[in-house]
Amino acid sequence: MIRAGMIRLLSAGIFSFLPLGNRVMKKAADIVREEMDAIGGQEFHFPALNPVELWEETGRVKAFGDTMFHIKNRPLVLAPTHEEVVCWLAKSHIASYRDLPQIWYQIQTKFRNEPRPRSGVLRGRQFLMKDSYSLDSSWEALDRSYELHAKAYRNIFRRCGLKFFEVGASSGAMGGTGSQEFMVESDSGEDIVVLAEDGGYAANLEVATSIVPRAAHYVDNKPLAEVHTPNVKTIDELAEFLKVEHNLLAKSVVYWAHDTPVLILMMGNDELNEAKLMSVLGVAVRPVEPEKLVELTGADSGSIGPIGLKARSVQSGSGGTGTQGFKIIADRLLEGVNNLISGANKNDYHLTNIDLQRDCRIDGYYDLRTVQAGETAPNGKGSLRIARAIELGHIFKLGTKYSDAFGARFLDEKGKELPIIMGSYGIGIERIVACHIEQNHDENGIVWDKALAPYFVHIVLVSVKNKKAVEVAERLYADLTNAGVEVLFDDRKDISPGFKFKDADLLGMPHQVIVGEKYLADGKIEIKERKTGKRTFVDSKDIVRKLRRLLA
RNA sequence: CGGGGCGUAGCGCAGCCCGGCUAGCGCGCUUGGUUCGGGACCAAGAGGUCGCGGGUUCGAAUCCCGCCGCCCCGACCA
Numbered sequence: 001m002i003r004a005g006m007i008r009l010l011s012a013g014i015f016s017f018l019p020l021g022n023r024v025m026k027k028a029a030d031i032v033r034e035e036m037d038a039i040g041g042q043e044f045h046f047p048a049l050n051p052v053e054l055w056e057e058t059g060r061v062k063a064f065g066d067t068m069f070h071i072k073n074r075p076l077v078l079a080p081t082h083e084e085v086v087c088w089l090a091k092s093h094i095a096s097y098r099d100l101p102q103i104w105y106q107i108q109t110k111f112r113n114e115p116r117p118r119s120g121v122l123r124g125r126q127f128l129m130k131d132s133y134s135l136d137s138s139w140e141a142l143d144r145s146y147e148l149h150a151k152a153y154r155n156i157f158r159r160c161g162l163k164f165f166e167v168g169a170s171s172g173a174m175g176g177t178g179s180q181e182f183m184v185e186s187d188s189g190e191d192i193v194v195l196a197e198d199g200g201y202a203a204n205l206e207v208a209t210s211i212v213p214r215a216a217h218y219v220d221n222k223p224l225a226e227v228h229t230p231n232v233k234t235i236d237e238l239a240e241f242l243k244v245e246h247n248l249l250a251k252s253v254v255y256w257a258h259d260t261p262v263l264i265l266m267m268g269n270d271e272l273n274e275a276k277l278m279s280v281l282g283v284a285v286r287p288v289e290p291e292k293l294v295e296l297t298g299a300d301s302g303s304i305g306p307i308g309l310k311a312r313s314v315q316s317g318s319g320g321t322g323t324q325g326f327k328i329i330a331d332r333l334l335e336g337v338n339n340l341i342s343g344a345n346k347n348d349y350h351l352t353n354i355d356l357q358r359d360c361r362i363d364g365y366y367d368l369r370t371v372q373a374g375e376t377a378p379n380g381k382g383s384l385r386i387a388r389a390i391e392l393g394h395i396f397k398l399g400t401k402y403s404d405a406f407g408a409r410f411l412d413e414k415g416k417e418l419p420i421i422m423g424s425y426g427i428g429i430e431r432i433v434a435c436h437i438e439q440n441h442d443e444n445g446i447v448w449d450k451a452l453a454p455y456f457v458h459i460v461l462v463s464v465k466n467k468k469a470v471e472v473a474e475r476l477y478a479d480l481t482n483a484g485v486e487v488l489f490d491d492r493k494d495i496s497p498g499f500k501f502k503d504a505d506l507l508g509m510p511h512q513v514i515v516g517e518k519y520l521a522d523g524k525i526e527i528k529e530r531k532t533g534k535r536t537f538v539d540s541k542d543i544v545r546k547l548r549r550l551l552a
Numbered sequence: 553c554g555g556g557g558c559g560u561a562g563c564g565c566a567g568c569c570c571g572g573c574u575a576g577c578g579c580g581c582u583u584g585g586u587u588c589g590g591g592a593c594c595a596a597g598a599g600g601u602c603g604c605g606g607g608u609u610c611g612a613a614u615c616c617c618g619c620c621g622c623c624c625c626g627a628c629c630a
Contacts, residue, residue: 009622012621012622012623060630064630065628067630081630083630114628114629115628115629116626116627118623118624424630462588462589464588465588494588495588496587496588496592497588497589497590497591498589499591499592500591501590502590503591516589517589526589
């Protein structure tokens with residue numbers, strides 16, 4: 001984009017859009033606008049400057065923390081999103097179920113103080129976003145608004161010529177009941193997604209699941225025993241040392257959930273998925289510092305297990321070993337297993353033949369593992385691969401979190417006061433453009449789809465000294481412009497033809513019209529299709545009609 | 553916030569270790585001429601607080617200290 005003269009970096013994550021880039025952004029925004037209008041959206045323009053107090057209402061000054069820009073000489077912030085403003089408006093404008101449903105949207109600059117802007121325009125501190133908010137009187141109505149948005153988003157990305165897919169996502173700290181992301185596969189993406197080879201499954205790695213065999217339950221339930229395992233630190237080493245399969249081993253990791261230590265048991269060498277852990281526990285988590293591990297468990301990482309944890313461990317009444325203070329949860333693959341091997345909470349010792357039900361108190365079994373490439377999709381069809389992706393759009397069912405905070409309520413048919421049920425939906429406009437370029441380019445430059453192309457036609461005047469050629473080109477420019485065709489006219493003098501051709505390919509308008517004396521002698525003008533490189537020679541009288549037909 | 557790199561002409565860079573003449577190179581720019589259908593050539597020019605501040609020194613782009621900015625990796629990311 002920088003090479004094509006579309007944008008220019010002013011500061012980290014802050015870009016100027018030059019005329020060419022600006023035209024493309026406008027095209028993308030117009031497509032978004034049309035599809036939002038088509039589902040009954042009403043366009044707003046909310047202020048980017050918001051009073052801090054507004055954000056205090058929902059506690060999101062703290063939640064956003066350093067990501068939100070604060071104005072120094074007024075108690076104002078630069079809005080990173082607009083749920084608060086929407087709620088504030090809804091509170092005074094929505095009184096009855098008769099006022100609902102509503103879809104309010106805007107296309108506006110958002111400000112986020114990203115700690116690390118990267119990948120050019122993909123993660124900026126200031127960026128253009130279409131954000132919309134649905135207001136509904138029931139959960140069923142929210143589902144409808146949500147589906148309308150999903151439909152509109154599909155139309156938008158399809159019209160922008162993007163190959164995209166939809167994934168289920170973690171609703172995370174937005175506090176919603178459902179969410180979905182629209183992604184484009186790209187190595188420069190920041191999200192990691194899991195895709196089934198047959199296209200039948202796609203999910204963010206944070207929530208992805210797969211079919212993997214559970215650990216076995218043996219009829220022969222052996223008694224607990226301790227084994228000496230000197231210098232064995234990892235699960236792989238342990239499997240090697242004891243000559244057993246990974247599914248007999250349980251890895252233990254310890255996290256802080258606020259101030260409560262949580263021991264998580266994973267089968268074999270499965271990786272814990274922190275996002276899943278976070279949603280299971282409902283609070284932010286962080287790994288326990290290595291130096292604290294001995295104090296908490298009695299052993300270093302590598303010898304930790306669910307039995308006999310040091311932290312104020314007590315004998316439970318039933319005779320098993322329980323702990324106080326520690327919470328122990330396990331991946332659901334371990335549910336009901338016996339004859340399991342895990343750390344003894346004593347350095348260089350492991351316990352064998354653990355029966356999780358008999359020997360310890362597990363507070364719950366949850367899906368906590370990270371999906372790995374090659375596993376089977378949850379629908380049983382196709383093997384999974386893992387890819388990087390760019391998030392183009394995200395749709396959320398918000399529920400009543402924000403309307404509760406603001407007291408944004410309405411009266412239903414029976415005169416009962418209820419909170420408005422909200423949804424929130426976003427699309428990054430820059431990302432549409434960046435992804436389009438990434439998916440539509442070759443070694444010579446950009447290959448615009450006509451939906452987003454800054455201009456439809458690029459006139460390359462080759463023979464700047466030839467009077468007739470200049471005349472023809474200038475008239476063509478005027479005629480096309482009058483005919484409603486967007487034209488870029490390269491009439492630069494003292495620039496060699498080769499230079500102009502290279503520039504035309506780099507900028508990538510769908511059709512190049514090449515005016516030069518070479519073919520003009522026969523009354524012909526050359527049209528080159530950028531995508532295919534195909535050249536056609538058209539009579540100069542017919543060219544406007546021909547191009548208009550291509551545009552349709 | 554942690555780790556690494558960089559900051560010298562509009563752009564891209566060399567010079568810095570080992571301090572020393574007028575701070576260079578390529579592209580671009582200006583002027584003149586030739587060229588003119590796939591990134592032309594010749595000639596003559598213009599263009600610099602060497603990121604900022606302090607220090608060492610007879611002398612600092614170069615060495616030392618502090619700060620700022622940018623890039624990359626990580627943490628974080630409604």
